[in-house]
Amino acid sequence: MNTPAPPSAEPEVLRVRDRVFADLADLLARYDLRLHQVADGEKIPGSFWGEPEAGVIADNVYVRGDTPLHSMLHEACHLIVLPPERRAAVHTDATDSDIEEDATCYLQILLADGIPGVGRERLMADMDAWGYSFRLGTTRDWFEGDAEDARQWLGERDLLAPRFGQRHAA
Template structure:
């Protein structure tokens, strides 16, 4: 699902809670900050760069990297979000939770789009991973204060180093 179909104003409003600015690039130039290349979302500083046809899955994934990284990495962020195994799993988990806050997207669509993109979870699908094998990712997000005990995103950024 492209970002424009998901609703750019709603996406901007959701990510503004995390002090992340969504920048739409229409020009036929390379997408700034894109690790994977066009049409995948890019990150530079506190800006998330997308095209009208950037998948919402990509935009949320990169946004969740921004949310989940520590303060030091966020301060020098340019293209490669980095992070370890636990953080990557937390990013995937959080993007599914945030998808529920976008009308017309939701976790069902996010699971499908993640599978189509090629995420390879041990259980064979994003849905099975989320429902049966993602306890550590959920715990990581809880410990960092990024979700509450009901698995609702708190709107906070990870702090510390």
């Protein structure tokens, strides 16, 4: 799986501004993450790809209104899959591990079901539109037919059951 730099002409995808910020922040809080909204036009701290992509620093995810929702979820999931001692050391670049990257992509699709009006179908379409690339072609093809290693890895870490119902106690 290759996570691409954003395309030069940004496609129509859901953005942070298209959803209720409190819903997004609550979802991330269930994993002990804090979501921060950066003012429009300001630099996003910890953004690996640069604006408008989300940024990560330790337990913090930074977004602007124009940040693609898939980017917010992707960067948050990078932090979710890390043990606390590694998460605390993250600044901008969360991993160079292929399995952690795959697990991140898989988990972001699962977490999309916890955002009102989004869901996995829309998120996978946005990932395809943005240019995520997978061996089998589409995000859906990968998710349904080529992500066993990511599912197994997440399952071993008890991360396959998204925390939609109640906040996680630290």
